[in-house]
Amino acid sequence: MSESPEQPDRISEAEHAVMEALWQRSPLTAQEVCEEVCGLRGWSLATVKTLLSRLVAKQAVETEPDGKRFLYSPRIERIAYVGAESRRLVDRLFGGRAAPLFAHLAQSEQLTEDDIAEIEALLKELKS
């Protein structure tokens, strides 16, 4: 097993908000990240700084020096994060099968017409 399992530390919900900002645009300074998220979540710059440090510690974000300060960029891709989180949910709640999740979403009427149309299109593609 040369490959370290490397189960990376989970990203918490607050940290995730910071990641979203960086996924949208990067590299950013702590200041800029704050401009993106502090309003929405009612955070202070100090909070963002803490979250960024923790994300760096978790190796989810990397820094590059820019004079006196740092520029922050995501080190993991959004799609990987989203994939892992989705899988966790499907595993935990639906025994690892995606169909029951879909059935659930359908039954609870969380699917709009548009969703259904899109999914049909995707299915068509998958079957090709």
Added chain:
Amino acid sequence: MSESPEQPDRISEAEHAVMEALWQRSPLTAQEVCEEVCGLRGWSLATVKTLLSRLVAKQAVETEPDGKRFLYSPRIERIAYVGAESRRLVDRLFGGRAAPLFAHLAQSEQLTEDDIAEIEALLKELKS
């Protein structure tokens, strides 16, 4: 505001394992819950007792006295929990739209042939 919004406390992951046992069969004694989950998770009975207490405090589980001890039953339905958790994920990661989640699952090849067939069948039903 007579109706408290009553945003019920979140159920943690460990607590969720206990809930699953109770959803499968209930009422159960703490002992019986432990028989269901302690093996899998490597817990002691004490841990299960703590989790049950916390679930009772969170009003996710109710008790009924049975002589000296209690019988525990879920107070919230599995479908409600699953619904809330699914919605949380979809909101957090896919802007509230289910189609992107589906697309993601499809692209990451987490959909088996069976899943696809099932989903097609569901779609057909939905369109009727």
Added chain:
DNA sequence: CGTTCATGTTTACAGACGTAGTCGATTACG
């Protein structure tokens, strides 16, 4: 009746998380 056993209650404690203040260094401005 005294001891043991089962069971709920209370207490414990480390680590993660949310939120933020303080400190020391560096930069920039006057």
Added chain:
DNA sequence: CGTAATCGACTACGTCTGTAAACATGAACG
């Protein structure tokens, strides 16, 4: 050059979580 603004690092602290031991109490058994 001296002082103010800025920035990351360190510290703080209450809550939640995971995990469990200690304790109290009542039942059961000998």
